[in-house]
Amino acid sequence: MVQARLLDVAIREFGAKGLEGASTREIAAAAGTAMSSITYHYGGKDGLYLAAAEHIAGMMADERMVAAVEAAARIEDPVEARDAIKAMLVRFADKLVDPASDEWTLFIVREQTRPTEAFARIYQGGMGRMLEALVRLVCVATGRADDAASRVAVVTLAGQVLILKAARAMCRKLLDGHGEADDLVAALKGRIAANVDAILDRMIAEKREPK
Amino acid sequence: MVQARLLDVAIREFGAKGLEGASTREIAAAAGTAMSSITYHYGGKDGLYLAAAEHIAGMMADERMVAAVEAAARIEDPVEARDAIKAMLVRFADKLVDPASDEWTLFIVREQTRPTEAFARIYQGGMGRMLEALVRLVCVATGRADDAASRVAVVTLAGQVLILKAARAMCRKLLDGHGEADDLVAALKGRIAANVDAILDRMIAEKREPK
DNA sequence: GTCTATACTACGATAGAC
DNA sequence: GTCTATCGTAGTATAGAC
Numbered sequence: 001m002v003q004a005r006l007l008d009v010a011i012r013e014f015g016a017k018g019l020e021g022a023s024t025r026e027i028a029a030a031a032g033t034a035m036s037s038i039t040y041h042y043g044g045k046d047g048l049y050l051a052a053a054e055h056i057a058g059m060m061a062d063e064r065m066v067a068a069v070e071a072a073a074r075i076e077d078p079v080e081a082r083d084a085i086k087a088m089l090v091r092f093a094d095k096l097v098d099p100a101s102d103e104w105t106l107f108i109v110r111e112q113t114r115p116t117e118a119f120a121r122i123y124q125g126g127m128g129r130m131l132e133a134l135v136r137l138v139c140v141a142t143g144r145a146d147d148a149a150s151r152v153a154v155v156t157l158a159g160q161v162l163i164l165k166a167a168r169a170m171c172r173k174l175l176d177g178h179g180e181a182d183d184l185v186a187a188l189k190g191r192i193a194a195n196v197d198a199i200l201d202r203m204i205a206e207k208r209e210p211k
Numbered sequence: 212m213v214q215a216r217l218l219d220v221a222i223r224e225f226g227a228k229g230l231e232g233a234s235t236r237e238i239a240a241a242a243g244t245a246m247s248s249i250t251y252h253y254g255g256k257d258g259l260y261l262a263a264a265e266h267i268a269g270m271m272a273d274e275r276m277v278a279a280v281e282a283a284a285r286i287e288d289p290v291e292a293r294d295a296i297k298a299m300l301v302r303f304a305d306k307l308v309d310p311a312s313d314e315w316t317l318f319i320v321r322e323q324t325r326p327t328e329a330f331a332r333i334y335q336g337g338m339g340r341m342l343e344a345l346v347r348l349v350c351v352a353t354g355r356a357d358d359a360a361s362r363v364a365v366v367t368l369a370g371q372v373l374i375l376k377a378a379r380a381m382c383r384k385l386l387d388g389h390g391e392a393d394d395l396v397a398a399l400k401g402r403i404a405a406n407v408d409a410i411l412d413r414m415i416a417e418k419r420e421p422k
Numbered sequence: 423g424t425c426t427a428t429a430c431t432a433c434g435a436t437a438g439a440c
Numbered sequence: 441g442t443c444t445a446t447c448g449t450a451g452t453a454t455a456g457a458c
Contacts, residue, residue, distance in 0.1 A: 163370030166377035
């Protein structure tokens with residue numbers, strides 16, 4: 001299918017070079033078709049860019065993620081909620097470490113610096129639902145209301161995971177030469193799970209003794 | 212000074228559009244000079260890009276940062292080390308929230324996805340020294356050796372702060388409508404400091420009771 | 423040192439053949 | 441639907457005037 005090949009190549013090229021840097025000629029050539037196919041199917045470069053964003057949103061919201069989000073909406077037990085947070089973050093870390101996610105995460109990281117309509121579509125189509133599920137789980141786990149403090153906590157929890165891709169070059173420099181890649185990933189996942197416990201316990205303690 | 216103006220504009224333009232997306236014509240015009248000045252002073256587009264990176268490294272390693280890094284090297288007391296970690300992370304969060312840092316952080320975030328020689332220069336000229344100082348402080352604060360586990364912990368600590376810029380669009384979507392910007396920043400800084408305590412305490416406990 | 427003029431390449435869009 | 445051909449624009453680099 002020409003359109004599927006075009007989308008795959010487009011995500012890679014737009015991620016690597018951005019909307020302006022990528023070339024429709026190159027994308028078409030790598031997809032084994034003529035450049036005018038892009039005009040025909042997507043109306044031009046901008047249309048292809050938005051289509052690529054929607055394709056990414058679809059890939060982020062895979063079955064396991066959708067199932068986890070739906071399950072999270074029904075959890076009422078603090079201990080269950082805590083386990084669900086850990087599972088969600090560790091699974092996401094796994095996804096970010098997997099090279100198969102390289103192409104579309106580059107696209108997303110790029111959109112963070114200067115968000116366009118493409119980011120809105122990605123957020124609505126997966127990322128946002130996952131974050132809102134985390135907010136709910138944090139509230140259940142700590143017994144706090146859905147206020148600014150809870151959402152700020154989710155930001156810090158997510159940051160620990162997202163840095164793997166968002167600042168991967170930095171992480172690599174800091175960790176290189178200090179262990180095998182597999183061991184480092186395992187250590188990181190263990191650290192994230194332990195941090196979740198540490199931070200949630202702390203938030204529960206803060207609730208009892210507000211400063 | 213023509214060269215200073217060229218560097219300022221270059222950081223902004225390269226950050227916004229990347230090496231390939233930015234145009235030397237535009238940069239030169241915005242700096243109020245001719246395009247061939249870039250060829251003369253920096254040998255071409257690539258030379259200007261590297262010069263911009265080195266200029267950024269210089270701005271990151273400002274006096275306060277250098278002083279904090281040097282002070283960190285002399286800290287031997289666990290409690291002092293812990294306070295120094297908090298101070299360093301909170302100050303860095305302040306810097307990232309300040310719009311004045313927008314231009315050069317965009318440049319760095321962009322370099323993370325596909326690091327070039329420019330990233331190596333930025334890492335050596337400030338970022339790396341700060342991270343190594345954090346590693347040392349974590350080791351002092353927890354009484355652990357400088358091993359993979361300590362460095363992984365620094366990655367998670369740094370991630371909480373860096374997400375503010377690296378995934379700013381995402382943070383904004385999650386927090387918008389849940390409080391005033393100033394309150395959110397204060398809440399975030401408080402959360403980061405509390406998380407540092409929570410995570411370090413946890414690491415000390417892990418040392419006593421290895422699983 | 424700085425600017426103008428020019429050469430050459432590559433881009434996106436479009437029209438039209440098949 | 442897909443391709444070829446072509447147009448106008450914009451890119452970098454270079455040579456030479458001042």
